[in-house]
Amino acid sequence: MACEEWGSKLDLYLDGELPAAEASALGLHLRSCSACASDALERVQFKRSVQIAGRRYAPSAQLRDKIAKDSAPAPLVGLRWWRWAAVAALALIVAAGALYTSLGRENAQRQRLYSELADLHVATLASVAPVDVVSSDRHTVKPWFQGRIPFTFNLPELQGSEFSLVGGRVAYVQQSAGAHLIFQVRQHKISVFIFPERGAEMPSLATGPVNQLSFNVESWTRNGLRYFVIGDASPDDIRALSKLLRSAG
Amino acid sequence: MEVPDQRLPAATFEDLAMPLFDQLYNFAHWLTQDTAEAEDLVQETYAKALRGFPSFQLGTNFRAWMYRILRNSFLSSRTGLKATVILDAEEQEDALPKETTTPESLLLEQANREMVQQALGEVPAHHREILLLFEVEEMSYQEISETLVIPIGTVMSRLSRARKALRSVLQQKLAGGRHGM
Numbered sequence: 052m053a054c055e056e057w058g059s060k061l062d063l064y065l066d067g068e069l070p071a072a073e074a075s076a077l078g079l080h081l082r083s084c085s086a087c088a089s090d091a092l093e094r095v096q097f098k099r100s101v102q103i104a105g106r107r108y109a110p111s112a113q114l115r116d117k118i119a120k121d122s123a124p125a126p127l128v129g130l131r132w133w134r135w136a137a138v139a140a141l142a143l144i145v146a147a148g149a150l151y152t153s154l155g156r157e158n159a160q161r162q163r164l165y166s167e168l169a170d171l172h173v174a175t176l177a178s179v180a181p182v183d184v185v186s187s188d189r190h191t192v193k194p195w196f197q198g199r200i201p202f203t204f205n206l207p208e209l210q211g212s213e214f215s216l217v218g219g220r221v222a223y224v225q226q227s228a229g230a231h232l233i234f235q236v237r238q239h240k241i242s243v244f245i246f247p248e249r250g251a252e253m254p255s256l257a258t259g260p261v262n263q264l265s266f267n268v269e270s271w272t273r274n275g276l277r278y279f280v281i282g283d284a285s286p287d288d289i290r291a292l293s294k295l296l297r298s299a300g
Numbered sequence: 301m302e303v304p305d306q307r308l309p310a311a312t313f314e315d316l317a318m319p320l321f322d323q324l325y326n327f328a329h330w331l332t333q334d335t336a337e338a339e340d341l342v343q344e345t346y347a348k349a350l351r352g353f354p355s356f357q358l359g360t361n362f363r364a365w366m367y368r369i370l371r372n373s374f375l376s377s378r379t380g381l382k383a384t385v386i387l388d389a390e391e392q393e394d395a396l397p398k399e400t401t402t403p404e405s406l407l408l409e410q411a412n413r414e415m416v417q418q419a420l421g422e423v424p425a426h427h428r429e430i431l432l433l434f435e436v437e438e439m440s441y442q443e444i445s446e447t448l449v450i451p452i453g454t455v456m457s458r459l460s461r462a463r464k465a466l467r468s469v470l471q472q473k474l475a476g477g478r479h480g481m
Contacts, residue, residue, distance in 0.1 A: 066434070066441070066459075067440075068440070068456075097463070098435055100413070100416050101416060101420070101436070102435045102436055103416070104413050104416035104417045104419075104420055105326070105330070105417075105420060105431070105432050105436035106326060106436055107329070107330070108325060108329035108330070108335075109322065110322060110342070114325070114342065115321060118318070118321060118342065118343065118346050119318055119321075121347065121350070122313060122314045122317055124313075124314065
């Protein structure tokens, strides 16, 4: 290639934007052609001059302080998601308490369970270490529960879905140990609780989706286990995750 | 497998945005050519970015995003409106005088930061802008493409013309300096 042709590529080369193969060839040419090497050196000097000259204006300390102050998280604006969730939980508890007085006893019992699950969901997300087994691999999470809870369960294959597994922990509801799994869909965390169904202690719950004070809940029973899926994700997301869990058997 | 934290909490805005503060201010001053306007522009940029941060897509280029906000804020300002036509000018073949001697070689002999700064201030705004983004902010062609919302081919041609324009202004200044001697 003639020097003139190389020259047309010199800026791209010096900008680091020439494809590797051409850059290598041009590098070789520069080592053997003093005219092109001299041209390259001048262009490098030019770039350097612009770089130095361009760094001209410095902000005042006052402006820096103001911007830093304005950019710092406000007491509420900067709260992390689990603290937002804690605030939501507080609202939920207060609202749940108000509901208790107006609903019938059975309904109140149901509400209490939902509230308890919602509390668990939010309190877990609010903790520094929400899960005890941190893994997106179901083959890691499921075995972790061995010896920790008195039953076993299956987890679905999530590949190709929008959901991911965050991890799990042991949870207790009404003196009953169960599995608490946390899944993520986009920015939403969803709790899945699995408990052995013991009619006397576990109030009867409608199977299917329920909306509980902005939390969406879906619950069903299968093979002696009761599943609860709860979170602030959309009803469609809750339903889709429930479907995946049901498919796992 | 450990689960990476995919969340981008609001608290990290400060962590991401403050390291860009000096360079954004420098860029704002070059655009506005005025200290007070530059300060207003930077403040407006940070305020808008903070408000829009929850919608910022993780994995996209935060720096390009900030520069785009700053540039758009500038273009909608009074000063910027005057410059809009210039910044978004159609690429035209600049009628620049033919180079006889390369300004680079003269710069080697007579490196003069002030002269280059003056020359940078004199080239058209869209040339100054792209030179600053590439040479000073060290953005890649791709980042500039994202910041200015123009195709990479336009980045290349505009940058090439900008260099040519700056060389031309420098050449005139150097020639004028010699005649004045």
